[in-house]
Amino acid sequence: MDDYPQALERLIDALQTLPTVGPKSAARLAFHILQAPTSEVEALASSLLETRERIHPCPTCFHLTDLEICSICSDPRRDATILCVVGQPKDAFAIERTREFRGKYHILQGLINPIEGITAERLRVRELHQRVREEPIREVILATDPTVSGEATALYLNRELEDLVQVTRLASGVAVGSDLEYTDEVTLGRALRGRRAL
Numbered sequence: 001m002d003d004y005p006q007a008l009e010r011l012i013d014a015l016q017t018l019p020t021v022g023p024k025s026a027a028r029l030a031f032h033i034l035q036a037p038t039s040e041v042e043a044l045a046s047s048l049l050e051t052r053e054r055i056h057p058c059p060t061c062f063h064l065t066d067l068e069i070c071s072i073c074s075d076p077r078r079d080a081t082i083l084c085v086v087g088q089p090k091d092a093f094a095i096e097r098t099r100e101f102r103g104k105y106h107i108l109q110g111l112i113n114p115i116e117g118i119t120a121e122r123l124r125v126r127e128l129h130q131r132v133r134e135e136p137i138r139e140v141i142l143a144t145d146p147t148v149s150g151e152a153t154a155l156y157l158n159r160e161l162e163d164l165v166q167v168t169r170l171a172s173g174v175a176v177g178s179d180l181e182y183t184d185e186v187t188l189g190r191a192l193r194g195r196r197a198l
């Protein structure tokens with residue numbers, strides 16, 4: 001390894017823990033940070049910490065928020081009878097970008113994955129059950145990724161919920177094996193409009 005000063009080495013190591021950042025990109029970012037104006041670096045450092053301190057999961061839907069209850073849960077104009085269930089906050093952000101959905105969300109905080117030992121008990125399924133029983137929900141849209149884990153999760157939730165509420169799944173059009181996050185808004189919007197019963 002190159003003989004970087006220790007502090008620089010630590011910065012490069014830290015940057016490499018970020019997704020998609022390999023050793024070369026990490027070094028490039030570190031040298032950029034070294035040459036950037038102090039004010040810029042301070043703004044970056046404080047926004048990293050501030051994000052961690054202020055952003056937390058909404059206690060109702062588990063979407064990310066810096067408020068006590070997220071702005072979607074507390075918005076009286078959103079349709080409280082339709083609940084869209086997704087794996088991660090990034091999926092809810094993707095669906096919001098389509099501007100096709102006016103209901104509320106429930107974030108599972110993961111998807112069922114037996115290989116990685118992620119079972120339904122480790123997800124926010126109990127909380128989903130409780131919401132379906134206690135809130136005036138008429139329809140649950142299962143909008144988990146069209147991957148093996150996403151499909152397994154959707155099948156599981158359908159079995160769990162079908163006696164309590166109408167359950168629908170995003171229509172095909174979202175490519176199998178892809179992440180919702182990277183599906184373009186038009187395709188995702190169409191999949192949402194064309195949702196079907198399982």
Ligand SMILES: [Zn+2]
Nearest residue numbers: 058061070073
């Ligand atoms: Zn919420």
